[in-house]
Amino acid sequence: MRIIVLNLTIDIGNTQTKLGFFDGLDLKSVQKLSSVDNIPWQSIIDTNKITHSIVSQVGNVQSDLETLHNNTQYVEVHHQLQLPFTSDYDPFTNLGIDRVVGLAAATYLFPLENILIIDAGSCITYDLITSKAHHLGGVISPGLMMRYQAMHTFTHQLPNLEIQQPSSFPPTNTDEAMHHGVISSVVAEIEALIGRFGTFTPTFRIILTGGDAGFLSKRVKNGILADENFLAIGLNLLLETNKS
CATH class of the missing domain: 3.30.420.40 (ATPase, nucleotide binding domain)
Structure with a gap:
């Protein structure tokens, strides 16, 4: 049986946040959020069995990403x-x-x-x-x-x-x-x-x-x-x- 490794991409822009859910290179679904505040990261991780995550942030927009950092193999784009x-x-x-x-x-x-x-x-x-x-x-x-x-x-x-x-x-x-x-x-x-x-x-x-x-x-x-x-x-x- 193949081990499923699910990736979460987080694109935090000036006006919205976009989440991408991938099984390897295969895009499964996308979710768009109007705010970066109070995103239920733990629920997203648990529900979608996320193992790896990557975050791209622009400008001065900041979000609390500690849950992702602590519960997934986390990469921030730099x-x-x-x-x-x-x-x-x-x-x-x-x-x-x-x-x-x-x-x-x-x-x-x-x-x-x-x-x-x-x-x-x-x-x-x-x-x-x-x-x-x-x-x-x-x-x-x-x-x-x-x-x-x-x-x-x-x-x-x-x-x-x-x-x-x-x-x-x-x-x-x-x-x-x-x-x-x-x-x-x-x-x-x-x-x-x-x-x-x-x-x-x-x-x-x-x-x-x-x-x-x-x-x-x-x-x-x-x-x-x-x-x-x-x-x-x-x-x-x-x-x-x-x-x-």
Whole structure:
């Protein structure tokens, strides 16, 4: 009888926490949580028979992970882990943990390919990695909601809008003007940066991931929408690589 070893991946982002449950490399289920507070880790471990766990945290978001640390073989993503890629980023420790996980996922899932990862979350990040698993660098820019919120926060009269596809052009009202200012500029930015990265690596696969990837994938030429569990798969592969 095969011994089942269950892995738990925990991706703690700026707006939600995502749990991935794996049997080896096989993703069994995903759970999304709106908060990192009061997560019943012991119940999750016991119910799902978790033996190994890996955690990725961004920014200043913190969660009480002592239960995981004490009751599973626990790995926290950091820059000294055994990673499947090299990088020109300087210093490498300034490369965001979410970007590290994305690069690891791309290297594992698309070996021997040049990959441009576009992660459309709170910020939009662009990272180019070669077929030799070498990270050439990347770009960080404000995400969709950050752009809307900036216009509302730093002016007296502009409204606080949600993401919406603009309809008419040229815009004839403030809401439409703001939607075009955000959506059209982000699409133009993405397409321009795809061209700019193309001067370094003429051909590459484009992976579009992150919370706004579904919205943007309909508007960006040649964008390949990654599996919504792209980062969970990357975390699990890092866990498998770094098991003691």
